Amino acid sequence: MTTKKQDDNQAGITQEGRFYSAERLHAMHDMMLYIRRFEEKAGQMYGLKKIGGFCHLCNGQEAVCVGMEEAAEPTDYMMTSYRDHGHILARGSDPTAIMAELLGRAGGIVGGKGGSMHMFDKEKNFAGGNGIVGEQVPIGTGFAFASKYNDDKRVSITIMGDGGVNQGAVYESFNMAALWKLPVVFVIENNQYAMGTSLSRASAETHLYKRGISFKVPGIQVDGMDVLEVERKMTEALEHARSGQGPIIVEMMTYRYRGHSMSDPATYRTRDEVDEWRSGRDPIVRLQKQMIEAGLATEADFKQKDKDIKKEVVAVAKAAEAQPEPDLSVLWDDVINDEIPNAYPYPRQVG
Amino acid sequence: MAKITYREALNQAMCNEMERDDRVFLMGEEVAEYNGAYKVSQGMLDKFGPRRVIDTPITELGFAGLGVGAAMAGLRPIIEFMTWNFAILAADQIVNAAAKMKYMTGGQYDCPMVFRGAGGAAARVSSQHSQAFENWYANIPGLKVVMPSNPADAKGLLAASIRDNDTVIFIENEINYGDIGEVPEGEYIVPLGKADIKRVGSDVTLVAHSRMTGYALLAAEGLAKQGIDAEVVDPRTIRPLDEATILASVAKTNRAVVIEEGWRFAGIGAEISARIMEKAFDDLDAPVARVTGKDVPMPYAANLEQYALPSVAEIVEAARVVCNRA
The missing domain is CATH 3.40.50.970 (Thiamin diphosphate (ThDP)-binding fold, Pyr/PP domains)
Known part of the structure; x- marks a missing residue:
């Protein structure tokens, strides 16, 4: 890693031959920090019982969210499982709408119909937010099928976890995607635990990037705590898929700092293990160090930025909370498109 | 055509x-x-x-x-x-x-x-x-x-x-x-959610879908020979259900048999007969009867298979019961 002045005198960092401008590095840093603070706020609101149901936070996994989004085109499709706040924030969706969804408000990103597990933003090509483990994998393969059908060079970034990767639907998808050379990047966020079950207790082959071997789907393993490596490897993977070579698996080695969901005290892992990842490998601290070393920012800059982001998140939470709950009439909206009058069950009524 | x-x-x-x-x-x-x-x-x-x-x-x-x-x-x-x-x-x-x-x-x-x-x-x-x-x-x-x-x-x-x-x-x-x-040749559309009256009759309404519609029509022929004039209603779309056509038929005949190939418990017949009870109770001269597949997995042997499925004879019999002719 070196500090480098480009021809246009732009400051930045070059890593593995790839140049990242100061502006871009700041943007990546700020988004990771934003996700961290947003999730902390969500956790706090959950503790206050303002958020209901299941709530899965992604603290620790921010580099995966941000690095992937940095590599992707806005027209590329993206979908994941229920640990979705970070990914949709990184896609650039409105944080107030996301927080409002968590709070079950009218202005929620899906109008208060989905909650934490079902964040969708069609305008940003973010297709969930899917609650059944592994369910999004055939769906993501279908988006890739549509890309190939329409020949529009869009790639489907289909994300699953180290738990989801044991679902049969995943292998059915690997096989079809490879058979038909569909433009899909299968991202496995390996945060080491499927709920409370460690990787080695759930997977006979723990090198998850090898899971595509029988389907001739190549795989790579990436340090998911290094946002620059995520961006770089993801760029390669996207190029592979976009150029018509078919699917590829990207295993992101990462870690979630919190329990599986808000009700999980995570007693299945040691304090030392969590600390090792948190203090030794934290993706935000890591990038901050790199940027300070490169003379692109000071510790004081980051402290100030953190204050600013915390303030922004507080304002977002306040604005979301100020929204009304959905009107009861929306209960009947969006069940079907083509309603058939006078046929039972009657559109918009009981009986 | x-x-x-x-x-x-x-x-x-x-x-x-x-x-x-x-x-x-x-x-x-x-x-x-x-x-x-x-x-x-x-x-x-x-x-x-x-x-x-x-x-x-x-x-x-x-x-x-x-x-x-x-x-x-x-x-x-x-x-x-x-x-x-x-x-x-x-x-x-x-x-x-x-x-x-x-x-x-x-x-x-x-x-x-x-x-x-x-x-x-x-x-x-x-x-x-x-x-x-x-x-x-x-x-x-x-x-x-x-x-x-x-x-x-x-x-x-x-x-x-x-x-x-x-x-x-x-x-x-x-x-x-x-x-x-x-x-019909060329473009032909049958709108969803619309039942079809496959046979007009005045004494009893037979509601049947898919293969059972044909069975109901055969049963109606048999019933005609016994002086019972059956109307056969095919919902065609199960959901959403054209309830109005079924209820109008029952209002005319005052008697109904619902036929389905599937199992009886929580079947389509259960839904349709419940709706007739809720909305046309006063039109009914007899409880709605159901003819369904028997509540067992399908057996292989020819005689057992036939016995497990609804038959034309069962439909005729059920219609006779609701018409007080059994």
Whole structure:
């Protein structure tokens, strides 16, 4: 890693031959920090019982969210499982709408119909937010099928976890995607635990990037705590898929700092293990160090930025909370498109 | 009008819709090179090529989900299950994804697609290949359930289902594929959610769908010989249900028998008879009777299989009971 002045005198960092401008590095840093603070706020609101149901936070996994989004085109499709706040924030969706969804408000990103597990933003090509483990994998393969059908060079970034990767639907998808050379990047966020079950207790082959071997789907393993490596490897993977070579698996080695969901005290892992990842490998601290070393920012800059982001998140939470709950009439909206009058069950009524 | 088979009628509907809309494609096991396990897609690969008529591996959950994603991305998939027995493997994608996608996304993503294939009892294939599942899907908000009983309806309802902007569960009948009937040529649409009175009568209403419509018509002939004039109502669309046509018929005949191939418990007949009780209690001169498949897995032996299914004789008998003629 070196500090480098480009021809246009732009400051930045070059890593593995790839140049990242100061502006871009700041943007990546700020988004990771934003996700961290947003999730902390969500956790706090959950503790206050303002958020209901299941709530899965992604603290620790921010580099995966941000690095992937940095590599992707806005027209590329993206979908994941229920640990979705970070990914949709990184896609650039409105944080107030996301927080409002968590709070079950009218202005929620899906109008208060989905909650934490079902964040969708069609305008940003973010297709969930899917609650059944592994369910999004055939769906993501279908988006890739549509890309190939329409020949529009869009790639489907289909994300699953180290738990989801044991679902049969995943292998059915690997096989079809490879058979038909569909433009899909299968991202496995390996945060080491499927709920409370460690990787080695759930997977006979723990090198998850090898899971595509029988389907001739190549795989790579990436340090998911290094946002620059995520961006770089993801760029390669996207190029592979976009150029018509078919699917590829990207295993992101990462870690979630919190329990599986808000009700999980995570007693299945040691304090030392969590600390090792948190203090030794934290993706935000890591990038901050790199940027300070490169003379692109000071510790004081980051402290100030953190204050600013915390303030922004507080304002977002306040604005979301100020929204009304959905009107009861929306209960009947969006069940079907083509309603058939006078046929039972009657559109918009009981009986 | 040309006389063609039920399977040819389905084929015409798919071909017409694929000609008018490039977003429509057909995917499933053996649909392309083999020309369909039941030959419903005969000739379609030659006509439309491998981009739009796609053979899949035996991977129901996978290709059902692929269809959901393709629909969300703007295509209009026809996903063929060789039979609905195998669709159980794909139930997560149908129930948890397709049916809920519009609602769960606050209206952002649509899932305009047709899941279709053979349902109901087949001949001598035992427990795992002979079953009726329309009540499973009819229970789920977000799905439409369509079941044609003759070739003309098969064509018109399938075309309407492909054009519909919701997810349609289209259940064909394996035994009916070879049935011949008059079918309008060219574009032909039968709107969803509209029942059809297949026989006009005044003494008793027989409500029957899919293969049972034919049984009800045969029973009506038998009843006519006994001086009972039966009206046969085919809902055609199970969900949403054209309740009004059924209730109007019951208001006229004051008696009803509901017939289905599926199991009795929590079946379609349970729903229809409950609705008649709720909304037409005062019209009834006798309790509604149900004729259903027996509550057992389908056996193989010819006599046991026949005994497990509803029969024309049972329908006649049930009609006589509700007419106080037993």
